[in-house]
Amino acid sequence: MGPEAIWLEVLNGGREGMYRFTCPTCMDAVEKRADRKIVALLVSAGVDPAGSVPTEDDEGLAPDVPTTIPFPAADQPPEGPPLTIDDVIDFHFRLLDDRYIESFLAPR
Numbered sequence: 001m002g003p004e005a006i007w008l009e010v011l012n013g014g015r016e017g018m019y020r021f022t023c024p025t026c027m028d029a030v031e032k033r034a035d036r037k038i039v040a041l042l043v044s045a046g047v048d049p050a051g052s053v054p055t056e057d058d059e060g061l062a063p064d065v066p067t068t069i070p071f072p073a074a075d076q077p078p079e080g081p082p083l084t085i086d087d088v089i090d091f092h093f094r095l096l097d098d099r100y101i102e103s104f105l106a107p108r
Helices: 036-044 085-096 098-105
Strands: 007-012 017-020 029-033 049-053
Touching: 007 036, 017 036, 029 036, 036 085, 036 098, 085 098
Parallel strands: 007 049
Antiparallel strands: 007 017, 017 029
């Protein structure tokens, strides 16, 4: 399962969110909460934050910014190469590295 198969909704200016995907084994829809570390790691792995709910802290957002984007249909095949065990291990260690997460979230 590649990053294109994961749908990420970002909330509170990137501090939390939800991610969804279809399990490639059982084909069930899976939805999980994501804290700031998971949001940052999913984005760094190439997951496009499809939805964004603005907060009072966010500046310059147009008032008509959509608050949600519908979850893709489950019958759409996932795109991209499947995740490898090395991808999962790398993901695990990035979640544990606070400095990596802070540098990723730092304004550029």
